[in-house]
Amino acid sequence: MSGLADARIVRPDHTRSLALRRLAECFAAEGIPEGDARFLMLGVLDLRAVDLALHGGRALGSEGADRLEAAARRRVAGEPVARILGTWEFWGLPFRLSPETLVPRPDTETLVDATLETVSDPAVPLRILDLGTGSGCILVALLSALPNATGIGLDRSWNALRTARANALDNGVAHRTLFVAGDWCDALVGRFDRVVSNPPYIASAVIAGLDREVREHDPMAALDGGGDGLAAYRRIVDATAGGLLAPGGSLHLEIGYDQADAVTELGRKAGLRQTGITRDLAGHTRVASFVGRPDKAPA
Template sequence: MSKGPPPLPSPLTRAEALRRLTQAFSAAGLANPRGDARFLAEHALGLSASELILQGQAPLGEAGARALEEAAAKRLAGEPVARIIGAWEFWGLPFRLSPETLVPRPDTETLVEASLRLFPEPARPLRLVDLGTGSGCILVALLHERSHAFGIGLDSSRDALATARENATANGIGTRAAFLRGCWLDALSGPFDLIVSNPPYIGTGVIPTLDAEVRGHDPMAALDGGPDGLDAYRAIFSEIARRPRLLAPGGALAVEIGYDQAETVTALGRKAGFSDITLAHDLAGHPRVVTLRPSLSIRE
């Protein structure tokens, strides 16, 4: 990465500043220089995407120049765009971020899609819980699509819960969501029609090999899944096996997995008594979500 941002004197037009910033990001080897520059310019200048285009010949101005140079310096130092902005989009909805929340990834939309397929009737009343809710993006997306559903977001971080609660309110589903502090299913009694989770699933030894933007800025508790990356799945599956009434009759569990974990997570599910198990693939064709329903015997 380069040592610092390009000079952006205030007489520059917004369009010229955007061009210079894109060139600097490209020279620094950033993967998406044009997109990064555009997002940061919109944020720093307080403009929408259309305003940045339509008002591109307006002068940058002193305040705009300072704000954009500051944002550019952070990006060139390795801070992800979403962290600089403090917000990101998921499922077409805006989500505020905080230090204890992951940046929502497009792959996680596969979990929302798979969960909605499990309960395709839009007007069906549902009780659902999102384990390790983080920013609340999964829970909010599901409640946004199912207007008769009520959901609980559970997380061990007070910071994450406050952020999730704010996002639920901002996206208009706050009255149908509650947020609790706890570890996986310990604080819950159920029954739930749907239990969802994007748990930490990266093996402890793999974390040092992750991209610096991930290991340096995402919360470690949301990444580290234990020695083999499977600790959270074991905890969730075993608790449902121990307390089968956590799931309502016809209820289901849906979990996001790493690209190479389909076989092992599926095997753990079968061992815990789940018999109806399916996989959903992300846009790259990788297995990304496992959905599970228990056999009759697990409920007896």
């Protein structure tokens, strides 16, 4: 925090507009996107964008300045905005976060899109399984779009499951969800129409070189995919091909930008047929989709 040790970034007599400029300038000097200043101010002070536009001349006051100052210094120290606020938006829905959950990323909305594209009638009562559910954002987003679907979210972390349950309640789909503690598919029986997952897929040796914000603030269990980054995929495709998919069901996996061929081969060896690779908005391969082969479909 160069130059910030003895000087406040914002003061009680600063107007909202001036405080926003001060934050943006401070963040820019530290190599932080200036847009983070706006997100932080809106979240910390519980403001809407219109509040800044119409009432930007209002002073922060002592309490507001202190809260914003503390949050700004956390951001400059490397903590992501979403972690500071404790909430983030995904699929247009609000989600609480906890130390055991990843921050929902726009790239992961590609997984929701790819899954929904396989549903010709949103009113059909589907059974959905979300493996490694974390904050529950994928499952909750799918259930919000599929009003007659039900879902199970599985995770090894009890704290993550508590967060996911709270998010299901907040978004009005808790009555159609069940959250289960387990190690991937070991705790499950039954057949599902859609199986989805954003598993850990970063090779262990690569984690030390990740951005500081990820390395120091995201849960390691949600990042580390083993020596080659494929450990979770092996478990998931084997269990899915082994009986978790209902006849006609499909599996949708978020993948790393360079993992399409490897994950496709894992699915093939497990008896699944790939139906597509979906790219995210940046053009990177993001989702691998599969169905059970006709001769492998459960009876």
